[in-house]
Amino acid sequence: MDKIGSLIGDMGNMQILDIYTCPNCNREVKTVRMKMIGGEKKGQWEILKNEWLDLVLTDYNMPEMNGLELMVEMKKDAILKTVPVVMITTEGSRQRVEEFREKGAADYIKKPFTPEEIRQKLNLIMGENEDGEGSFDNGDEELDF
Amino acid sequence: MEKEALITAMKNSISEVLETMFFLPLDFPGTHMWDLSNLKKEDTLVSRLSFTGPFKGYFIFFIPKEPASSLTADFLGKDIESISRDHVTDTVKETLNMLAGSTFSNYDDQAVFNLGIPELIDLDDIRGDDSGEEVLIVINTLDNNLALKMVKT
Numbered sequence: 001m002d003k004i005g006s007l008i009g010d011m012g013n014m015q016i017l018d019i020y021t022c023p024n025c026n027r028e029v030k031t032v033r034m035k036m037i038g039g040e041k042k043g044q045w046e047i048l049k050n051e052w053l054d055l056v057l058t059d060y061n062m063p064e065m066n067g068l069e070l071m072v073e074m075k076k077d078a079i080l081k082t083v084p085v086v087m088i089t090t091e092g093s094r095q096r097v098e099e100f101r102e103k104g105a106a107d108y109i110k111k112p113f114t115p116e117e118i119r120q121k122l123n124l125i126m127g128e129n130e131d132g133e134g135s136f137d138n139g140d141e142e143l144d145f
Numbered sequence: 146m147e148k149e150a151l152i153t154a155m156k157n158s159i160s161e162v163l164e165t166m167f168f169l170p171l172d173f174p175g176t177h178m179w180d181l182s183n184l185k186k187e188d189t190l191v192s193r194l195s196f197t198g199p200f201k202g203y204f205i206f207f208i209p210k211e212p213a214s215s216l217t218a219d220f221l222g223k224d225i226e227s228i229s230r231d232h233v234t235d236t237v238k239e240t241l242n243m244l245a246g247s248t249f250s251n252y253d254d255q256a257v258f259n260l261g262i263p264e265l266i267d268l269d270d271i272r273g274d275d276s277g278e279e280v281l282i283v284i285n286t287l288d289n290n291l292a293l294k295m296v297k298t
Contacts, residue, residue, distance in 0.1 A: 061246075062262075090243045090245065090246020090250075090260070091246045091260065092247075092249075092250030093249070093253075093255065093257045093258070094254055096257055110250070111242075112161060112165040112166040112243055113165075
């Protein structure tokens with residue numbers, strides 16, 4: 001993976017993860033587009049509708065619409081329902097984590113987290129190429145969060 | 146609410162969050178190191194987050210502005226000169242969000258607590274507020290005292 005970018009880039013609008021390239025992915029998934037979604041509902045949907053994303057990382061605890069509600073709305077959309085959603089949460093209750101899974105989250109990440117945890121989750125969800133081998137393994141020097 | 150269990154959960158949460166996200170060395174000097182009346186509102190950021198669940202109440206996080214700026218720069222991977230006020234307040238609120246969530250998962254991972262949205266408040270708004278049972282943890286780091294308080298209402 002060439003770049004994850006600033007995970008906590010601009011927290012106000014949560015325009016957080018830059019586009020990064022994945023040189024070892026198969027050609028169809030050479031560029032992985034990923035955003036962390038947060039902030040207001042209108043902003044969330046603008047990102048989701050206007051940008052083609054391969055993965056969404058969303059905070060659970062957000063004003064107006066929480067991450068779970070956002071994911072449920074995505075699952076109602078013919079295109080967005082195919083985008084894997086990773087829930088980021090400070091809340092680690094088993095019941096809530098189970099609810100994330102039941103409603104379709106690809107995975108969840110509990111805050112606080114390390115860059116390595118993010119890398120492992122991405123490897124699990126998107127990091128396999130046609131040979132079934134992991135793709136995201138470039139060390140931490142590119143990570144700036 | 147078991148107070149001793151909560152104190153342990155809060156201390157573990159503080160260590161997890163501040164050491165994992167900010168690599169801050171810290172210790173817990175005790176509440177005798179804390180005097181709310183000595184805090185100056187122009188020097189202190191105060192964030193509050195309400196919660197509901199098996200019991201309800203709110204958390205308050207106190208942090209002096211100077212370490213808040215350093216902490217924000219580290220968190221965002223930016224030079225301190227490029228940090229804006231919004232960056233700092235967002236980071237302080239996000240820190241409280243993590244402290245609260247982590248406290249509850251350390252306290253009881255079977256229970257479901259619902260966290261509100263953290264907000265920045267004025268120090269004057271909480272002076273004289275002794276509306277419920279409370280737990281105060283004083284945190285010493287980088288030559289500054291921070292504090293996390295939970296109030297059960």
